[in-house]
Amino acid sequence: MSRLQARDIRNSQEARRIIEERGLSHVKVGMFDIDGVMLGKYMRRDKFLNALDNGFAFCDVVLGWDSKDELYDNVRYTGWHTGYPDAPLRILPETCRDVPAEGDMLLFLAEFEGPAEAICPRGLLRRVLDKARGMGFGVSGALEYEFFLFDETPQSIRDKGFRDLKPFTPDMMGYSMLRSSVHAEIYHELLALAEAMDFPIEGLHTETGPGVLEAAIGVDEALAAADKGALFKVFTKVWAQRRGLMATFMAKWSPDYPGQSGHIHLSLTHADSGASAFFDADKPHGMSDLQRHFVAGQQALMPELLAMLAPTINSYTRLIPGFWAPTDATWGVENRTTALRVIPGSAKSQRVEYRLGSADANPYLAMAAAIGSGLHGIQQRLEPEAPVVGNAYEQAHPAHQALPRTLWDAAQRLRVSEAARGLFGDDFVEHFAATREWEERQFRRHITDWELDRYFEII
Incomplete structure (x- = not known):
């Protein structure tokens, strides 16, 4: 044996x-x-x-x-x-x-x-996937994370008061072959760790910003994909600290650089045949009726479920125009300025990318929100609004597509959402909304450097 x-x-x-x-x-x-x-x-x-x-x-x-x-x-x-x-x-x-x-x-x-x-976050996602199976669907997913590496330790960042931190590499060098070749051993170690711990990385490269990397984790059944994403975040931090470095998945650590995303790629298959439920070669952009309803549900519920995808005070500093993060519940075809990006392809590759989520989100809750809202759209046979063509940041959008601008407001939208209660249960909605209200209250107890600089002397 x-x-x-x-x-x-x-x-x-x-x-x-x-x-x-x-x-x-x-x-x-x-x-x-x-x-x-x-x-x-x-x-x-x-x-x-x-x-x-x-x-x-x-x-x-x-x-x-x-x-x-x-x-x-x-x-x-x-x-x-x-x-x-x-x-x-x-x-x-x-x-x-x-x-x-x-x-x-x-x-x-x-x-x-x-x-x-x-x-329980994992239990919540499992129940959403049970719902999908009951509707006759299998769900596949994959997570992409951006994270910054620093030449710091847990002690050094505290000694510095989290100021004047030294990124692992300087300057803005997205997709840099120079960086990945000079520091090849770093990349090889992380790729090997990911293989050994079964959250294999399909693509790893620098992003725009000093010391920032993006990792695309391999696709899997959605619950396993969430496990992979959650473990990737934890053990990337473990690996970095064992090397005398630090990795952060904060949504935004500096006002000078884009925030860090946690994009979710999703597709449905018919459980009985394994065939794609999203692909229809005879429809525009290959979008089947089911994919269209799925995207419509995601769009419709995005403002109500935002707290599950942007769960911290810091999350909302990322959601500003022009920094590769959506600001309204929009969708488009191959459009990275929208919250939902439909990616046309074949029966194997047709999918939707939920671009709203930040790197600080709990992978189980983020996927539960992204999948649950899509299933809601299928059940209600919802239709999406017109896709955005061009730069979504420069266009006006209907008021109901606006996303909450603070964690407190997002928690209130979640708390009163009948769809959220139907998808996730009253116990979860009440508990999670309360935890986000707590988080906002904790923030309000503190005085920021900005307030001191702005008001201390002059007011």
Whole structure:
């Protein structure tokens, strides 16, 4: 019997076998919280093997605090009023990965069960995909991320107060063969890591800005694609810090450079035949009726679901004209100035790129919003508005296409959205909207450098 590989694991029996073959004393187990932050622990072998069949428990505070471990005071699911009890999780054998920096170590993802499942980001996407299957569709997806590399450490950026940081490379050199050749070992290491951890990178290149890279992750079934995107973000940061560098996926770290996107490519297939549901050679741009309805749903619900794709205060500094980020719920064919870019092609390649999302979004929530809104369009047989031709930034658009301009406003749109509640459930909408309101309140407690410079002396 051949030795099992991590990417071959599909069930608990195979998970047991690979752990035994490697003689591991401990295994890594992780899950993702509302902000897309990966949390977890090393678990002793006997406890892990028991958890494969029976699940395990984790303090539900991880669903009740923000990205700085500060406790929400406005959510119902958990808090001081519940005493922060444990919540059950199930281990997902099919998510098994090697952890190259740790020898034979294995990593498994977990997902919340019970009441916590209603607000679990991965569980939310899984339920949206269950809906797609119930409608007769399979969903494929791929994520693209831009991120900046810095010649800094976690300590040095704090010592500098996050000011005067040194990018890994200087100047604006998008698609630079010079940069990728001079620093080839950096690229090779990241590409190798991505292959080893099963989030393979189809394309890696410099973008416009000092030290910025863009990585296009390979296409997969949508839930697996979200796993790949989430793990890519975490372990790119791990890899960089182990090298004495830092990677950031902030939506925008400097007013001088474009923001960092998290674009989502999506396509549907007919579950019974595997044929493309988006491609119709007899229709304009190859867009089938189903793709047209899907895009219409995405367009219609974009203002209501924006908080799921732009979830931080910083996200909204990216959504300004002329910086490669959309400002209205627009669509076009092969148009990178619009929020939705239909990419014509063949039955294999026909798809839509959801360009609104920023790199700071939780991949599970961003994909749930992008897919769920498209399914809504199919169910309601919605029709998109006229596609934008030319520069969307220079054209006037209907008022209802305008996107919320702040996180607070986006949270309010989500909270009152009947479509969001129908797609994702009341528990999730209430919880997530409250967490975004909390985030805005935390920001309002602080005084910015801009305010001090503008008002301290003169007012």
